[in-house]
Amino acid sequence: MAQPSKFPPVPKASRTAPDVSPRGPRWERRKEARPQELLAAALDIFVERGFAAARLEDVAARAGVSKGTLYLYFDSKESLFKSVVRTNMLPLLEEAEDMVDRYEGHSADLLRDLILGWWASVADTKLNGISKLMMAESGNFPELAEFYHAEVITRCNATIVRMLERGIRRGEFRAIDAEHMKRVIVAPVLMLMLWSQSFGPCAIEPVEPGAYLDNFIDLCLNGLLTKP
Numbered sequence: 001m002a003q004p005s006k007f008p009p010v011p012k013a014s015r016t017a018p019d020v021s022p023r024g025p026r027w028e029r030r031k032e033a034r035p036q037e038l039l040a041a042a043l044d045i046f047v048e049r050g051f052a053a054a055r056l057e058d059v060a061a062r063a064g065v066s067k068g069t070l071y072l073y074f075d076s077k078e079s080l081f082k083s084v085v086r087t088n089m090l091p092l093l094e095e096a097e098d099m100v101d102r103y104e105g106h107s108a109d110l111l112r113d114l115i116l117g118w119w120a121s122v123a124d125t126k127l128n129g130i131s132k133l134m135m136a137e138s139g140n141f142p143e144l145a146e147f148y149h150a151e152v153i154t155r156c157n158a159t160i161v162r163m164l165e166r167g168i169r170r171g172e173f174r175a176i177d178a179e180h181m182k183r184v185i186v187a188p189v190l191m192l193m194l195w196s197q198s199f200g201p202c203a204i205e206p207v208e209p210g211a212y213l214d215n216f217i218d219l220c221l222n223g224l225l226t227k228p
Helices: 031-053 056-063 067-071 077-102 107-123 128-137 142-169 178-197 209-224
Strands: none
Touching (some): 031 077, 031 128, 056 077, 077 107, 077 128, 077 142, 107 128, 107 142, 107 178, 107 209, 128 142
């Protein structure tokens, strides 16, 4: 069904006259909205094509602007990619860090909430494609790999360590090596993320993420919890 027009009807006598409204053409968008439109288009292009194959002109076309307009906000493909990561990932990392700081319940519940929350907000969304991109192309773009490690991976790992140390401090987890345990926790989740992006769509026996994560969390907690 056609949507109602946002603009008032044009009188019959002036329907062929040029638009001379002081507001300008009706398709003109606010300049402050353009960076977000460009970042949304860039996320789509990077996820669909990878970093090496992504072209700025394709991002601009997806956003409905000229390539010159894109350069008003981002001076290179690298700066555009970094902005995509910072805009989409850093707020989620801040939420996870804040959760660890403010959580009042048992550390077992905190571990579960962190893993399932990360899956829902990152791994089960378009952002998962960024992880696949970094795994596939970081060797060819070491500067981007260093950036992603510093701003995403390091903070993610530190949040997991703090969660584990909280449980140990409160007597809810055994006194394990939190620095090594963080990798044990990250690896199965990362595998599921990459599987869902690569083999998942064509797998004869698809992996059901909810059941996978439930079993993984159960395995973690039965290895971490202190005995009653």
